[in-house]
Amino acid sequence: MKNSSFPFMPPAINSLKHSVIGIFLGVCLLLPSLGMAGGQGKILILNSNASIAKYDLLQKEFEAYISVPFISVDLAGKMKLPEELNEKMQNYGQDLIFCIGSNALVFAEKNLPNQKRVFASVINWRRFPIGNATFGVSNELLAGMQATTLRYLFPKLENIGVIYSPRLNKEWYELARQEARQVGMKLVGHPIESPDELDDALEELLPKVQALWLIADPVVISSKAAVQKIFRESDSAQRPVFAYNELFAQYGAALVLSVDLPTMARQAAMLSESLLAQSKGGVPEKVQPPAGSYIAVNANKTEKYNLKVSEEAMSFINKIIE
Amino acid sequence: MKISSLLPILKKMRCLRLLSRLVEKTVMMFRHKLLRMLGGCLALYFLWGGVPAEANSIKIYFYSSESNINNFKSLKLEFDRYLSTHGPYEFQPFSRRDLFEGQLANGERYLVLLSSWHYRNIAGKYQLKPILLGVLHGKTTQKRVLVAKNPANLETARLRIASASSVDHTEEVLRHIFQQESGVQRENILTVPKDIDALMSVGFGISRAALITENSLVRFQNINPTLSQKMQLLAESPEAFLLVVAAPQSFTEGSEAAAQLFQAMAEQSEGKKRIQMLGLESWQLVQASDLVKLEK
Numbered sequence: 322m323k324n325s326s327f328p329f330m331p332p333a334i335n336s337l338k339h340s341v342i343g344i345f346l347g348v349c350l351l352l353p354s355l356g357m358a359g360g361q362g363k364i365l366i367l368n369s370n371a372s373i374a375k376y377d378l379l380q381k382e383f384e385a386y387i388s389v390p391f392i393s394v395d396l397a398g399k400m401k402l403p404e405e406l407n408e409k410m411q412n413y414g415q416d417l418i419f420c421i422g423s424n425a426l427v428f429a430e431k432n433l434p435n436q437k438r439v440f441a442s443v444i445n446w447r448r449f450p451i452g453n454a455t456f457g458v459s460n461e462l463l464a465g466m467q468a469t470t471l472r473y474l475f476p477k478l479e480n481i482g483v484i485y486s487p488r489l490n491k492e493w494y495e496l497a498r499q500e501a502r503q504v505g506m507k508l509v510g511h512p513i514e515s516p517d518e519l520d521d522a523l524e525e526l527l528p529k530v531q532a533l534w535l536i537a538d539p540v541v542i543s544s545k546a547a548v549q550k551i552f553r554e555s556d557s558a559q560r561p562v563f564a565y566n567e568l569f570a571q572y573g574a575a576l577v578l579s580v581d582l583p584t585m586a587r588q589a590a591m592l593s594e595s596l597l598a599q600s601k602g603g604v605p606e607k608v609q610p611p612a613g614s615y616i617a618v619n620a621n622k623t624e625k626y627n628l629k630v631s632e633e634a635m636s637f638i639n640k641i642i643e
Numbered sequence: 644m645k646i647s648s649l650l651p652i653l654k655k656m657r658c659l660r661l662l663s664r665l666v667e668k669t670v671m672m673f674r675h676k677l678l679r680m681l682g683g684c685l686a687l688y689f690l691w692g693g694v695p696a697e698a699n700s701i702k703i704y705f706y707s708s709e710s711n712i713n714n715f716k717s718l719k720l721e722f723d724r725y726l727s728t729h730g731p732y733e734f735q736p737f738s739r740r741d742l743f744e745g746q747l748a749n750g751e752r753y754l755v756l757l758s759s760w761h762y763r764n765i766a767g768k769y770q771l772k773p774i775l776l777g778v779l780h781g782k783t784t785q786k787r788v789l790v791a792k793n794p795a796n797l798e799t800a801r802l803r804i805a806s807a808s809s810v811d812h813t814e815e816v817l818r819h820i821f822q823q824e825s826g827v828q829r830e831n832i833l834t835v836p837k838d839i840d841a842l843m844s845v846g847f848g849i850s851r852a853a854l855i856t857e858n859s860l861v862r863f864q865n866i867n868p869t870l871s872q873k874m875q876l877l878a879e880s881p882e883a884f885l886l887v888v889a890a891p892q893s894f895t896e897g898s899e900a901a902a903q904l905f906q907a908m909a910e911q912s913e914g915k916k917r918i919q920m921l922g923l924e925s926w927q928l929v930q931a932s933d934l935v936k937l938e939k
């Protein structure tokens with residue numbers, strides 16, 4: 322192994338030189354956490370599982386955007402931290418916690434109560450008790466944003482079908498229907514009370530519409546078999562399916578319209594900084610909708626179903642699936 | 644074992660021996676000719692594409708600070724697929740300006756696709772000359788406009804602006820619009836993937852204002868008239884060129900070939916599809932009058 326010391330200097334000077342370099346590097350690395358970054362307050366980033374690509378992306382984008390000191394702690398999919406990490410987290414003295422994913426939010430509520438929290442990538446945030454100190458960016462694009470984007474992508478689309486559970490999504494459906502009407506589309510809904518009604522719903526709805534809009538409704542998407550059925554029946558009826566998550570691309574979704582994660586991270590960072598500087602301004606909105614969209618189009622499916630994508634919208638497509 | 648059963652094997656061995664002698668004799672007879680042929684093949688290989696394609700290829704670097712185009716994988720795939728049928732081109736999109744500019748310092752056989760604003764900033768440093776301008780709706784220029792939902796009581800210091808351009812470019816456009824420092828704080832600029840996202844973020848109350856192109860606003864007015872009626876136009880920027888194709892001044896033959904290739908794209912459906920991915924409809928040669936405006 323190569324000796325990294327300086328060959329023509331006495332050992333004492335060599336070791337002193339190394340110490341100076343060490344101190345210099347240490348100071349450089351410590352600068353952000355010493356509060357030299359220009360902002361105010363400190364943030365603890367709590368990641369549900371940093372090995373999940375989308376959580377990792379959110380963390381990196383958040384870190385790149387914020388100007389205040391921070392540390393990050395990875396829960397690695399668990400709800401209990403090793404003692405060392407727990408101590409680090411408890412002693413950091415953060416003014417705000419950025420929770421990535423549902424686990425992180427639940428963990429923070431339980432272990433770090435009464436601290437300001439901002440969450441992101443929490444599916445259906447309404448199912449969690451959101452206290453006064455909790456803020457966030459929701460994981461679902463607004464119905465109006467989705468309807469407008471659909472109209473933008475497919476100018477000739479006139480009607481879309483949606484199967485939903487009235488118990489869970491009646492309000493969403495009513496709002497989406499109005500929003501769709503505003504952009505010149507007709508949303509045809511088919512309510513179902515239980516997963517057993519899915520077969521009949523598909524049989525009745527598909528002939529009436531040009532495409533099927535799949536929403537995150539657990540009564541509709543009750544199992545893998547239900548998802549397979551939806552895509553199989555839609556394909557038989559030559560109807561494209563528009564989905565909300567890229568996972569559905571493997572089943573044959575013609576379009577995936579979801580949240581743009583880097584934008585969500587930037588929103589969370591802006592929200593966090595405005596909360597830290599709250600004395601300067603008013604109270605921000607508790608939970609804001611995501612502002613950026615991610616669009617993936619399956620070119621083979623759109624061609625197969627004769628679904629023409631607007632030429633002007635081509636530059637808006639993030640991914641072309643082939 | 645009977646000897647008769649070994650006969651076919653012995654026959655085969657004899658045949659093989661005869662065949663190998665024949666090959667040996669032929670090689671000896673024509674060895675000079677064969678060597679010459681091999682030499683010729685090698686010369687052709689090195690002169691005509693024998694060098695690895697990657698080293699010999701013309702790189703097309705893309706970075707746009709004006710539009711938050713982030714479909715890099717699809718862009719790379721589609722452009723490489725199209726361009727490879729027309730020559731040794733390789734498309735390389737960049738998400739970061741520093742990495743993009745780092746590449747420009749490392750070679751001379753390349754073309755760049757970049758915003759006119761970015762071109763003006765770096766043309767001198769990298770000795771670039773413009774070749775083509777992007778065209779949309781028959782024009783090589785576009786305006787940017789600032790819109791807001793409730794323009795009354797807009798306090799610029801706390802104004803959150805959604806923009807599909809980079810933060811640097813957004814600040815520059817706002818300076819142009821207001822003819823001075825806009826007062827908008829850098830940390831209040833929310834970059835979003837697309838103009839339509841910026842418009843919807845205003846429409847649905849996520850941001851107070853949006854900086855978008857005039858073309859996007861017109862399109863949005865057609866798509867969602869109800870929402871766009873609630874927005875007001877606050878200010879507009881001067882006209883600015885769309886995407887620019889440029890090359891190093893020393894790369895003359897490359898720029899001529901590229902001009903032909905890129906101009907021809909709009910005439911073929913496959914080429915047109917790729918141009919549309921950049922938000923354009925065709926390319927136009929840079930005129931003498933454009934040069935002056937590009938420098939401004």
